[in-house]
Amino acid sequence: MPHIPASPALARFRVIDLTQVRAGPTCCRQLADWGADVIQVQMPEHMRGDDTLGGQDGSDYQYTHRNKRSVTLNLKEPEGIAALKQLIHTADVVVENFRPDVKFRLGLDHATLAQDHPRLIYASISGFGQTGPLADRPGFDQIAQGMGGLMSVTGLQGQGPVRVGIPIADLCAGIFAAQGILVALLEREVSGQGQWLHTSLLQSMVYMMDFQTARWLADGEVPQQAGNYHPTSIPTGVYKARDGYMNIAVFGSKIWERFCHTLGAPEWIDDPRFHDKACRGKNRDDLNAAINELLALQDRDHWIERFNKDGVACGHINDMSEVFDEPQVQHLGMVQDVVSNRLGPQRLVGQPMTLERTPSTMARAAPRRGEHTEEVLGELGLAASDIAQMKTRGVF
Numbered sequence: 001m002p003h004i005p006a007s008p009a010l011a012r013f014r015v016i017d018l019t020q021v022r023a024g025p026t027c028c029r030q031l032a033d034w035g036a037d038v039i040q041v042q043m044p045e046h047m048r049g050d051d052t053l054g055g056q057d058g059s060d061y062q063y064t065h066r067n068k069r070s071v072t073l074n075l076k077e078p079e080g081i082a083a084l085k086q087l088i089h090t091a092d093v094v095v096e097n098f099r100p101d102v103k104f105r106l107g108l109d110h111a112t113l114a115q116d117h118p119r120l121i122y123a124s125i126s127g128f129g130q131t132g133p134l135a136d137r138p139g140f141d142q143i144a145q146g147m148g149g150l151m152s153v154t155g156l157q158g159q160g161p162v163r164v165g166i167p168i169a170d171l172c173a174g175i176f177a178a179q180g181i182l183v184a185l186l187e188r189e190v191s192g193q194g195q196w197l198h199t200s201l202l203q204s205m206v207y208m209m210d211f212q213t214a215r216w217l218a219d220g221e222v223p224q225q226a227g228n229y230h231p232t233s234i235p236t237g238v239y240k241a242r243d244g245y246m247n248i249a250v251f252g253s254k255i256w257e258r259f260c261h262t263l264g265a266p267e268w269i270d271d272p273r274f275h276d277k278a279c280r281g282k283n284r285d286d287l288n289a290a291i292n293e294l295l296a297l298q299d300r301d302h303w304i305e306r307f308n309k310d311g312v313a314c315g316h317i318n319d320m321s322e323v324f325d326e327p328q329v330q331h332l333g334m335v336q337d338v339v340s341n342r343l344g345p346q347r348l349v350g351q352p353m354t355l356e357r358t359p360s361t362m363a364r365a366a367p368r369r370g371e372h373t374e375e376v377l378g379e380l381g382l383a384a385s386d387i388a389q390m391k392t393r394g395v396f
Helices: 023-033 059-064 078-088 102-106 110-114 141-147 168-191 201-208 211-217 253-263 277-282 284-295 300-309 327-331 373-379 384-392
Strands: 014-018 037-042 069-072 093-096 121-126 195-200 236-241 244-249 313-316 335-340 344-349
Touching: 014 023, 014 078, 023 037, 023 059, 023 093, 023 121, 023 168, 037 078, 059 344, 069 373, 093 168, 110 121, 110 195, 121 168, 141 168, 141 201, 168 195, 168 201, 195 201, 236 284, 236 300, 244 300, 253 284, 253 300, 277 284, 300 313, 373 384
Parallel strands: 014 037, 014 093, 037 069, 093 121, 121 195
Antiparallel strands: 236 244, 244 313, 335 344
């Protein structure tokens, strides 16, 4: 079956996905979900390493590789490399996350490919960058979380470094790479030229530290762990009502005044311990204890309704099952349905933004390894007999 665009938005573009594990596949999923013809190139089944996310039938793999097609090519054989180069010549974008030296050894680097395909956008994702003292190191999400500073500010004070509960370095590197590809495609409309773009897990983590980097670079302050409480906006964090925990966010003096009235403590507005941001920061522990004492008088739903009504941000702390029971999550249509020929009906989280005229959909479930090899090779103009011979010779 030929390409089925998940959206008309990027349907005119073809992307060759030479990546594995998570960061690269995430980048390519972003493009596939918006309609690009993403062709995932993997090693043949008998040659594959441990490059899948929980196995091809696993939920992680199914989520990450939806809306793509899959071919297998033996890149250890010259014929496999030749077929891949022919496929790349039909594409707008190549995405790879090889170790930096591998692409040059295979002749699949941007400079080589651009000689015959100057409009090619070539995206590289690595652990630490394409050059520099750590460029050859293997990259892993948690390593980047640590080196980029995230683990130093995550967790309870004095607890020691804590990783966050998702592979955030992988995910951000993939999303930034997809953004870079879109920028390069837009620029190509002006210049007519492709280019090489690259990002890394480490770069994504340093960038995502956001205001924490500014605290150090501009103010010379080394951020510390603040646990469930915001390091600079007080009171903001996790608080306990009579029946469980909830989040409350109080930003600015006006909202602080609303918060005090809603909680039933208007006297705190003029209390010298709490009357401005600096005082609340100095007396954070006393303030949080006093807040929890009053919250314990009522259940979470009582407070959440009252605070939000009065313009103070507040909400439940959900586990994953509760997330999808949230009426607003259901209203936003975050879960989409797709049918896998092998696994049957599936429910997957879709894109977190809506384009009203060209929405993203679940056009097809994740493919089996090499499911579309013969189909794609046929699109290149190869005869059925030639494809059969390639299969016999182990090219795919």
